[in-house]
Amino acid sequence: MKKRLIVNADDFGIHETVNKAVYRGFESGILTSTSIMAGGRAFDDAVAMAKTMGDIGIGIHLTLVGRLETVLPQAEVPSITWDNGVLCNNYVDLILRDLKGLIRAEDVYNEWDAQIRKILDTGLSVTHIDGHQHMHMWNHFFPIALSLAKKYKIHCMRVPDESLTFGLSFRPKSLFRFSAKNALSLMARNHRDSLKKAGIKSNDHFFGMLYGGHFHEQRMYDAAGKLESGVTEFMCHPAANSQLMESTFHWGYHGEDELKALLSLRLKNELKEKDVELISYRDL
Numbered sequence: 001m002k003k004r005l006i007v008n009a010d011d012f013g014i015h016e017t018v019n020k021a022v023y024r025g026f027e028s029g030i031l032t033s034t035s036i037m038a039g040g041r042a043f044d045d046a047v048a049m050a051k052t053m054g055d056i057g058i059g060i061h062l063t064l065v066g067r068l069e070t071v072l073p074q075a076e077v078p079s080i081t082w083d084n085g086v087l088c089n090n091y092v093d094l095i096l097r098d099l100k101g102l103i104r105a106e107d108v109y110n111e112w113d114a115q116i117r118k119i120l121d122t123g124l125s126v127t128h129i130d131g132h133q134h135m136h137m138w139n140h141f142f143p144i145a146l147s148l149a150k151k152y153k154i155h156c157m158r159v160p161d162e163s164l165t166f167g168l169s170f171r172p173k174s175l176f177r178f179s180a181k182n183a184l185s186l187m188a189r190n191h192r193d194s195l196k197k198a199g200i201k202s203n204d205h206f207f208g209m210l211y212g213g214h215f216h217e218q219r220m221y222d223a224a225g226k227l228e229s230g231v232t233e234f235m236c237h238p239a240a241n242s243q244l245m246e247s248t249f250h251w252g253y254h255g256e257d258e259l260k261a262l263l264s265l266r267l268k269n270e271l272k273e274k275d276v277e278l279i280s281y282r283d284l
Helices: 016-028 043-050 091-099 105-120 132-137 142-151 172-189 192-197 217-224 242-249 255-262 265-273
Strands: 003-012 033-036 057-062 128-131 205-207 230-236 277-279
Touching: 003 016, 003 057, 016 043, 016 242, 016 255, 033 043, 033 128, 057 105, 057 132, 091 132, 105 142, 128 132, 128 142, 132 142, 132 172, 142 192, 217 230, 217 255, 217 265, 230 255, 242 255
Parallel strands: 003 033, 003 230, 003 277, 033 057, 057 128, 205 230
Antiparallel strands: none
């Protein structure tokens, strides 16, 4: 079976500097796909840009975290906007609150439904669904994502199940990230049967969770050397200006390094030499 690779940039629409990086990565690099955030502050700019980008794959980046505003009015989705009227900071906050029974499934459904409708209403051709910090795979929220994929006939969904042995480290900070990556990977893997039964296609392999925000050229080059037969997705977070992103979101991401990886001739030649086919979810 041939090796096929989807290179997807997350967070399209969150900021103009991300939009610029997505454009450059697609026009001059190996980027084949991106995921747009309906609640992003640069959403309109992203939509206008996407319409000039030919056959780039466009995913819906379902969002429940990140201190972003919801698409629906805050009063209509109070259980997910308890943190100063916006979505909470990260998946840990959201999961802990959900485990206490404080997140209403109806709020998640309605907000995600509004996000999908906002994106579809632009006329963009949507290729797949994924999620900010992968919350579309959280056990309590996955059935909602699946239901909406079927409702809107979106035929592909990212499954972020990175290899369980990839990135093993015993340093305390790295070990926590490694453990969290594996917990999510196992959870995501368990949803494959449900997706298959629903006729929804997905990637076979995945890189980018452990290296989220730090998927620089050498790491991407090394990952390219580990590609297996079937469909692999590289998830990345490029930005044209890392300092600008950091001053706004404080994630500690190195978006400029990820953009350089996408533009790397060395990486592009390596993929060509290994006869890797660059695709988007549209090709599944």
